[in-house]
Amino acid sequence: MxxxxxxxxxxxxxxxxxxxxxxxxxxxxxxxxxxxxxxxxxxxxxxxxxxxxxxxxxxxxxxxxxxxxxxxxxxxxxxxxxxxxxxxxxxxxxxxxxxxxxxxxxxxxxxxxxxxxxxxxxxxxxxxxxxxxYFAEDTSLIASHSTMIGEILNREPRRQLFRHYRYGLPGNASPVTRVRVxxxxxxxxxxxxxxxxFWPREERVERSVEELIDPLERVLVGTANAIASRWTPAVSLTAGIDSRTSLAAFRHIPSTVPFTYDLDASTAIDVKIAGELCRSLGFEHRRLLVVSREEAPSIYAAVEAMPDYKHFDEASAIYVKAFSDHNYIHVRSNLAEIGRAFWRKHPVMPTCFDVSNWIDIATHQHCQSEPLREEAIQYLLHEMEAFLDLAGYDVSDPANPLLFGYDGWDLVYWEHRMSTWHAQVLLGSDFAFDTSIIFNSRRALSLLLSAPLKDRIKASLLHEFTNRRCPEVRNIPINPRAAPRSLEDLVIGAYRQIRRRVPILRSLDRSTNLMAKLR
Incomplete structure (x- = not known):
């Protein structure tokens, strides 16, 4: 051979x-x-x-x-x-x-x-x-970017229609007509x-955190070792549990380079907590500042011309300035969200499985009065219905969709959102370096999804892993609030929980748009 x-x-x-x-x-x-x-x-x-x-x-x-x-x-x-x-x-x-x-x-x-x-x-x-x-529906053609297929087939990306969407496109659509993810x-x-x-193939077997932690540690640490043997790992670090888990997996690897975006007040907590984590574990913490358009005009222009990309505008230029001159690889952590029941606890996601759920989740509220809004909503409903039919989840109980015993809420987060949003986020960092994620194997994710629902919601496995690997950071808070919750925050939180459970309230809300700010 x-x-x-x-x-x-x-x-x-x-x-x-x-x-x-x-x-x-x-x-x-x-x-x-x-x-x-x-x-x-x-x-x-x-x-x-x-x-x-x-x-x-x-x-x-x-x-x-x-x-x-x-x-x-x-x-x-x-x-x-x-x-x-x-x-x-x-x-x-x-x-x-x-x-x-x-x-x-x-x-x-x-x-x-x-x-x-x-x-x-x-x-x-x-x-x-x-x-x-991406693949073309009507010819045997695949590519890394939908627009590459579009250029060959003389199809323009549908920018006006697709500007209504956020956090991934409907179903497995792409900006280009008849090109799919x-x-x-x-x-x-x-x-x-x-x-x-082709997965899952077997019924899910539920196991306790105590049973799962040892094999999970072997997989995550083994993955970190393998990554570090080939590249210098640049670990994006926030105040959250997901990136803390990645840092814990790499804690024994001296070449690890943790970094945090230092953009404005919105990232201040991330910068503060990430700095504390690095000091406790003996890592140098890199704070990455915004790179202006004047410093990197060609990078900004290239990113803006790439309709598949979905992330904050400054990211690519930041990466190029910080990481393009060495054998770095970007270690991201978002995929850990698959293993902690993200949609089940999301404040906007309704509690019963339905294609209409994605109207609020996947559309920009500030585009309500812009052209093609109704067309965008109808396209979303059509594409999500087709995707859920393809996925084959059993939705006979809309509150508990299943496939081979796996929670449909977890699978649709994995198979839809990650495929149509997070994969496209990575396209922006490709200007500087490739990406590797320690959770990006079915071996790792099947372990995370084997935990009981209550433990997935609490991210018990991730907490146990970080506490075991990094006991010295146990008391550093995870995603602390910048200020105590106000009365308005409490009202918004209560409204969201009611709205998740009452379909007529969601329908009324969408038609009047009175509560758009709460979504």
């Missing part, structure tokens, strides 16, 4: 302004190609990757597999991506494509895999689809455009 690793020529004449960072394009039609991308030789189809990216190709018999990006095998962390690609293809050929997909439960990273075996095309991503992968836990048949779920 032959394997090759392709690293684009660093002397490429293309300016970074002419290609999207860490991007790729694959088509079964050789006529489809993007400018300023490197052509990669593959047995079938046409593959291009950007000059700053790499891929790994394994071939055997009449089959081949392409692994784009980076990944680590948690069972054997010393394996390279080339060896992982070879192993995946061998499993597909000797066992089955289904067994190949099963074997990815222990992979962590940010990657897209294209496999041609047994005469069938299979495309899949890392556990949470952090390597954004490949969601987490699904594989794409490239020739037919069909999506097939």
């Amino acid at each position: 032959a394997t090759q690793t392709t690293i684009p020529d660093a002397k490429t004449p293309c300016s970074p302004n002419l290609f999207l960072p860490r991007s790729f394009l694959f088509s079964l039609d050789g006529r489809c190609e993007a400018t300023c991308m490197n052509d990669i030789s593959v047995p079938l189809g046409h593959l291009q990757i950007s000059p700053d990216y790499r891929c790994h190709i394994a071939e055997a018999e009449a089959a081949f597999l392409v692994l784009i990006g980076h990944c680590i095998d948690l069972q054997t962390p010393s394996l390279s991506e080339a060896e992982i690609a070879r192993t995946l293809l061998h499993t597909a050929l000797q066992d089955s494509i289904e067994m190949m997909l099963t074997s990815t439960d222990h992979l962590v990273g940010r990657y897209t895999t294209i496999c041609y075996a047994h005469g069938k095309w299979t495309v899949f991503t890392d556990a949470c689809a952090m390597r954004s992968t 490949l969601p987490a836990n699904f594989a794409l048949d490239l020739s037919s455009g069909r999506l097939t779920r």
Whole structure:
């Protein structure tokens, strides 16, 4: 079995302004190609990757597999991506494509895999689809960015319609017509455009925090070790429990670089608490200030021209200034939210599962009077209904949707929000460095989701992990309030809890918009 690793020529004449960072394009039609991308030789189809990216190709018999990006095998962390690609293809050929997909439960990273075996095309991503992968509904074409497909097919992004949305797009839509996101836990048949779920495969088994903490510690610390063996980990640190958990996993690694955005008053608590954590654990804490448009005009222009990206405007320029001159990798922590019942305790999310829930969750309230508002709402309802049908959650009890015993609230957060929002957030940091997340494996997430609901809501596993690894920071508060709750805060909180449970109140609220500020 032959394997090759392709690293684009660093002397490429293309300016970074002419290609999207860490991007790729694959088509079964050789006529489809993007400018300023490197052509990669593959047995079938046409593959291009950007000059700053790499891929790994394994071939055997009449089959081949392409692994784009980076990944680590948690069972054997010393394996390279080339060896992982070879192993995946061998499993597909000797066992089955289904067994190949099963074997990815222990992979962590940010990657897209294209496999041609047994005469069938299979495309899949890392556990949470952090390597954004878009596909055209009407032609065999995939890419890292929806606009790359749009340019080839002469389709413009729908900016006016999609400016109404926040925290991810409806369903698995993209800004470009008839171009969609490949969601987490699904594989794409490239020739037919069909999506097939491949996880979960077995019934969830509930286990206590005491049973789960040891295997979780092994997975998270093992992941941290593997990341640090390849890169210098730059851990984004806030006052919250998720990033504290990541820091705890890396606490024994001296090269770790914790950093916090120091933007304005809104990040003051993050800066203060992160600084205390770093002092207690012996790390130097980096505070990253805003980089102005005048300092980085080309970065701001490139980000604003990328409609797939959803995050704060200054992020990319901050990253480029702070991290582009070293072998850093960005260690993020948002995926931990999957394991702590995020939607079940969200103050705006209704308590019964319904497509209309996302009207308040995923639309900007300040766009209420802007053009295409009603069209945006109707499009959201249609796309979310189609996505939930695809997901296959059992919603016979709307308060407790299930799939193989897993909570539908947790799965839709994983498979929808992470695939259509957080993956796109990562596109902005690609200008400076790649991203790795210690929770981005089905092995880690299945452990977190095995805890009882009451413990997921309280994030008991994460607290136990940080207390065990970093007992000296036990008394440093998590997300403390800048000021005590006012009477208005208490009223808003009470209203939100009632609104979550009373559909007619939500309907009245939306039609009159009297309480928009409370949402």
